[in-house]
Amino acid sequence: MAAVQVEGLSRRYGEREALSGVSLSLREGQTLVVFGPNGAGKTTLLRVLATLLRPHAGDVSVLGCSVPEQSWAVRGRIGLLGHEPLLYRELSARENLRFHARLHDVDAERVEELLACVRLEQRADEPLRSLSRGMVQRAAVARAVLHDPELLLLDEPRSNLDPAAVELVDPLIGAASGRTRVICSHDPGGGLAEADVVLGLRDGRPALLRAAADVSAGEIGELYR
Amino acid sequence: MSATAPDTRAADGAERTAGAGATGAAGEAAAVATPRRRTLSVVRVLLRKELLVELRTLESVPAMSLFAVTTFVVFHFALNRNTVDGDLAAGILWVTLLFAAMLGVNRLFVADADQGGFDAFLLAPVERSAMLFAKAVALLCYLVVLEVVAVPAFGMLLLGPSLWHALPELIGVLALGDLGVAAIGTLVAALAVRTRARDLLGPLLALPLLVPIVIGGARATSPLLVLGHPGEPAARWLATLGLYDLVFGLIAYALFDFLLED
Numbered sequence: 001m002a003a004v005q006v007e008g009l010s011r012r013y014g015e016r017e018a019l020s021g022v023s024l025s026l027r028e029g030q031t032l033v034v035f036g037p038n039g040a041g042k043t044t045l046l047r048v049l050a051t052l053l054r055p056h057a058g059d060v061s062v063l064g065c066s067v068p069e070q071s072w073a074v075r076g077r078i079g080l081l082g083h084e085p086l087l088y089r090e091l092s093a094r095e096n097l098r099f100h101a102r103l104h105d106v107d108a109e110r111v112e113e114l115l116a117c118v119r120l121e122q123r124a125d126e127p128l129r130s131l132s133r134g135m136v137q138r139a140a141v142a143r144a145v146l147h148d149p150e151l152l153l154l155d156e157p158r159s160n161l162d163p164a165a166v167e168l169v170d171p172l173i174g175a176a177s178g179r180t181r182v183i184c185s186h187d188p189g190g191g192l193a194e195a196d197v198v199l200g201l202r203d204g205r206p207a208l209l210r211a212a213a214d215v216s217a218g219e220i221g222e223l224y225r
Numbered sequence: 226m227s228a229t230a231p232d233t234r235a236a237d238g239a240e241r242t243a244g245a246g247a248t249g250a251a252g253e254a255a256a257v258a259t260p261r262r263r264t265l266s267v268v269r270v271l272l273r274k275e276l277l278v279e280l281r282t283l284e285s286v287p288a289m290s291l292f293a294v295t296t297f298v299v300f301h302f303a304l305n306r307n308t309v310d311g312d313l314a315a316g317i318l319w320v321t322l323l324f325a326a327m328l329g330v331n332r333l334f335v336a337d338a339d340q341g342g343f344d345a346f347l348l349a350p351v352e353r354s355a356m357l358f359a360k361a362v363a364l365l366c367y368l369v370v371l372e373v374v375a376v377p378a379f380g381m382l383l384l385g386p387s388l389w390h391a392l393p394e395l396i397g398v399l400a401l402g403d404l405g406v407a408a409i410g411t412l413v414a415a416l417a418v419r420t421r422a423r424d425l426l427g428p429l430l431a432l433p434l435l436v437p438i439v440i441g442g443a444r445a446t447s448p449l450l451v452l453g454h455p456g457e458p459a460a461r462w463l464a465t466l467g468l469y470d471l472v473f474g475l476i477a478y479a480l481f482d483f484l485l486e487d
Contacts, residue, residue, distance in 0.1 A: 052344055054487045076350030086341035088274070090281040095274075102270040103349035105263070127281070143345075 001064065003028045003151060003180040004049060008058035011044055018044040019204045022058070026197060028150075031181040033191040033212070036201035037224050042184040043082065045201070046153045049182060050080045063150055076104060079149035081157050081173065085140035089129040093120050093139040096128065097146060104147035114142035118168055133160040141169045145177070152181045158190075188220035267351045271359030276366065278336055285329045286370050293325040293375035297382045308385030315446040318379055319402070319439045322368075323432075325375065329367045330410035331427045333360055334418035347485060357481040360414070361407040368403045384450065391449035398449070398458055401466040402442040405473060409434045412477040415484045434473070441466040 004026040011019040019041040026032045034042045047053040049062055051071035060067040065074045080086070087096040097111040115124050118138040128136055137160045144152065157173055158166050170176060175194050185191035192198065198215045200208030200223045207223055208215065279285055300317050301307075309317060337343045346356055376395070380388035388395070409431060417427040441462045448456035 050344075050348065052347060052487060072350075075348055078348060080344070080348055082341070082344070084341035084344070086345040088278055088336060088340055088342060090278050090336075091274070095277070099270060099274050100345065100349070103267060103346065103351055105350075 001028055002026060002061070003030070003063055004032070004182065005061040006049075006058065007060075009045075009048065009055050009060055010057035011041075011048055011053060012056050017204050019048070019201075022199075022201070022204075022206050024197070024199055024206075024209060026180060026182070028180050029178060030196040031175065031183065031194055032197045032199060033195035034182065034184045034199045034201060035186070035188070035191060035208075035220050035223055039203075040201040040223075041204040042201060043155055044204075046080070046082065046155055046182060046184060049151075050078055050153050051075060052080075076147060077150045079144040079147070079152045079179075081140055081144040081153070082155045085128075085136050085143070087128055087136065087139055087143060090127055092125045092127055093131070093135075093142075094124040096139065097142055100143050100146050106147050110146060111142075114146060114172075117172060118142050118165075134162060134165055137161055138165055138169060141172055145172045150180060152177070152179045152183075154181060155184045156186065157183065188217040192217060192220065264352045264355050267355040268358045268362070271346075271356055272362050275359060275363040279363070279367070282336075285332045286367050289325040289328045289367060289371045290374040292328055293321050293371060294378045294382075296321045296324070297375075297379055301382055306383075309383050310385040310450050310452040312443070312447045314379075314384055314386075314450040315443040317383065318376070318446065318450075319443040321379075322372065322375060322399075322402075323406070323435055323439050325371055326364075326368055326406050326410065326435075327428050327431060329364060329371070330406075330414050330431055331417075331424060333364060333411065333414040335423075338418045338423075343485065353482040353485050354478060356485070357411060357415075357477060361411040361477070364410050365403055365407040368406060372399055372403075386450055386452045394449050394458055395446060398442060398445045398463065398466070401445075401463060401470060402438050404470040405438040405466065406435060408470060408473040408477045409438075412473070412480060412484070415481060419484075437469050438466065441469065 002025050004024065006022055006024045009019055009022040010017065022041075022045065024032065034045060036042050044053065048055050048060060048067070051062070051067050051074055054068045062074050063077050065071070067074065087093075088099075091099065094111065094115065097114065098108060101108060101111050115121050118141060120135060120138055120142070123131060123135065128139065131139070141157065152173055154173060157169070161169065173181070183191065183194070192212055192215060195212035198208060198210055198212050198220070199206060200220065202223055208219060297317070300321075334343075337346070376388070376399075413427055413431040413434065417423040417430060420426050445458035445462035445466065448458060
């Protein structure tokens with residue numbers, strides 16, 4: 001079964017077309033990595049799949065539900081890790097995660113478990129604004145997987161993370177998590193290594209859509225020229 | 226899980242009930258009770274977060290209170306009078322409270338818009354109206370604190386007649402006004418916060434909608450602040466305020482989902 005099915009997706013911001021004619025299919029458990037220069041439409045694609053933006057044309061199905069008609073049925077099954085951590089700076093990591101846990105009807109033990117996973121227990125009660133960007137990103141990873149989502153939408157998920165932190169979060173958002181993933185990346189080597197399917201975007205249009213095994217790092221590099 | 230329900234409110238409830246595995250008569254009872262309880266619980270969670278963020282940042286309430294007290298001082302000197310009463314006193318009180326409230330309205334959704342709280346909320350399987358209720362109650366709390374500071378300050382700085390005898394009725398009139406400000410303020414703040422000109426758009430939209438509350442509030446308050454023979458607030462103005470609160474409460478409830486969605 002396709003976890004994500006997109007046919008002829010278009011999305012505009014005013015007059016500007018951010019996405020146009022994007023089609024793709026992703027099976028359960030697979031990883032789609034989206035490459036493309038800044039402004040190519042990667043984040044817009046993630047936000048449409050997350051049901052935060054409505055498609056202006058085309059058919060989008062996420063986890064078997066048509067978007068936006070059945071968006072209500074998908075919410076709570078998606079984990080989004082975007083450029084913003086979606087956490088309140090004045091609250092601590094623990095308070096933020098407990099807040100999200102209650103929104104998703106998740107037990108408080110899960111919060112403690114995740115704080116331990118991302119090694120934030122020691123500073124879990126400090127306001128987020130006093131933590132480093134890497135620590136905030138670790139808290140954001142914990143927030144994204146708190147409710148054990150079936151689909152992860154990750155926008156440059158390892159940005160701000162040092163190698164040790166990358167190892168910490170990989171069991172949660174990496175291939176080992178076993179979740180269906182859509183990842184936006186600028187790292188051809190790392191992105192290709194974890195991709196099953198590669199989508200290249202340029203000016204909102206698909207420039208490349210192929211199985212990762214058939215794509216070379218050079219082709220990815222071409223997208224940025 | 227129904228795949229065809231078009232209404233998000235009904236659908237959210239149906240989904241959660243199905244998830245809980247409710248069956249039979251007990252299940253049907255639970256089907257009604259569970260989403261409602263869950264929504265109330267989400268409102269509590271959102272409200273707690275709201276008040277916690279305000280306690281930590283102190284961005285709204287101190288500014289609102291300081292603005293009100295400063296305005297009374299300005300009126301004191303601008304009118305060149307030591308005391309006011311009746312219509313003038315009621316007008317000064319309500320206009321000052323209205324503008325002070327606008328400071329809180331303008332800040333109501335800023336943390337959510339700037340720090341991604343909207344997106345996080347939209348991704349959660351909860352009813353959108355929970356945020357409306359939580360924000361409106363939070364704004365109501367801010368207004369109560371504002372009035373706890375501003376009304377005694379008004380009594381000391383400007384008001385001629387004693388506030389003490391009018392206080393029970395005044396609290397009732399203020400409460401009716403606060404409900405309307407909370408409903409309209411939350412609706413307008415949700416609309417304005419996603420625009421680039423939110424600081425301008427909020428007051429521009431809110432002030433015309435809040436004028437009937439100022440009129441009703443001031444007319445109902447005026448008899449309470451008459452020197453010598455304070456009267457009762459006119460029932461028709463109280464009824465007007467109540468009706469206005471109800472109408473805008475319903476409008477806010479009906480529109481809020483659409484304001485949060487793309």
